[in-house]
């Protein structure tokens with residue numbers, strides 16, 4: 420059995436960053452910027468007022484008088500210069516008139532017809548936003564990066580209406596097993612509902628993939644071959660279940676029949692031991708264990724890092740941090756253990772039931788405590804490594 424770190428390295432070697440495609444700005448949220456993008460204009464394109472008030476030129480002291488000669492509003496500039504002793508009524512976002520160097524906020528002004536008299540409590544700020552104060556034409560939003568709402572706003576301000584993003588990885592998800600039916604169907608007496616396939620589809624979609632849930636493959640070679648063929652054009656094929664050593668665990672043999680070039684089988688981790696990975700033709704293939712929590716944990720530990728690599732976001736394991744144990748833990752065995760746990764502030768409580776079939780426990784948990792191989796017993800108050808869910 421190889422270690423989790425070795426398995427992750429082997430998995431990274433199975434995939435490469437995908438090519439870019441152009442999408443309208445309205446579809447860029449949640450995608451990965453594939454190339455640096457240059458601002459197509461300067462923002463603000465002119466010196467602008469930051470406040471509602473009066474644009475004036477020259478020394479502005481308490482009691483000074485200015486004649487109001489016009490108005491500058493956002494979208495409607497005042498045409499012409501402002502000279503000494505003159506003021507232009509101005510509003511936030513409006514172009515600063517030529518000659519003006521300062522905006523006096525209206526709260527600091529008394530107005531009498533076309534004359535303003537500056538009050539006793541003048542602030543010293545100019546309230547002017549210089550041209551290009553945010554960015555200048557040609558300034559870069561650098562890639563790669565995940566495009567969130569803030570990036571969407573910046574790209575819009577840069578007048579970038581079409582955005583180069585990494586193509587979404589197409590991930591075919593194949594649940595396997597005679598015991599499975601889809602949610603909403605009528606299970607027979609010995610059947611259960613396929614769950615982790617749907618959970619993984621959600622996890623992958625949330626992180627930028629295009630998941631495709633294929634029909635459930637039954638525990639025979641014909642069915643498995645048929646569903647594998649449906650997955651042939653995916654970037655990544657994820658099978659669930661049938662990975663262990665039982666008489667009906669046929670995924671490995673079925674993958675071999677599809678010509679799988681195997682990278683590894685079995686990882687020293689818990690849950691997730693019977694994990695396999697390789698390539699089938701143009702696609703990478705990951706075979707996950709069937710236990711619902713095992714599959715979801717492998718999703719966090721292997722699929723998401725793999726997805727980030729395909730999206731061009733680099734090669735890194737699931738981010739970890741430390742937290743303080745709220746209770747003692749027994750020694751760990753020979754497999755790296757990903758224990759479902761509840762993180763509250765800095766305190767982490769490991770859930771009492773760790774069986775890899777318990778989705779209700781996974782839903783209560785918001786973190787995985789990562790126990791190294793052969794980690795000794797841990798006391799309450801000790802620092803442990805965690806992955807947040």
Ligand SMILES: Nc1nc2c(c(=O)[nH]1)N[C@H]1C(S)=C(S)[C@@H](COP(=O)(O)OP(=O)(O)OC[C@H]3O[C@@H](n4cnc5c(N)ncnc54)[C@H](O)[C@@H]3O)O[C@H]1N2
Nearest residue numbers: 594613614615616659660661662663668692708709710713
């Ligand atoms: N003799 C041994 N038995 C087992 C070993 C072992 O080393 N020696 N390993 C155990 C471990 S660890 C795991 S994990 C499981 C994994 O087995 P498989 O990957 O072959 O998974 P299945 O047997 O097909 O299913 C396990 C379990 O999960 C349920 N399942 C499967 N797919 C789904 C799905 N899409 N949604 C919901 N539930 C699913 C399935 O009904 C089983 O209950 O093997 C141990 N055995």
Ligand code: MOO
Nearest residue numbers: 690691692713775
């Ligand atoms: O590895 Mo299995 O995933 O422990 O339940």
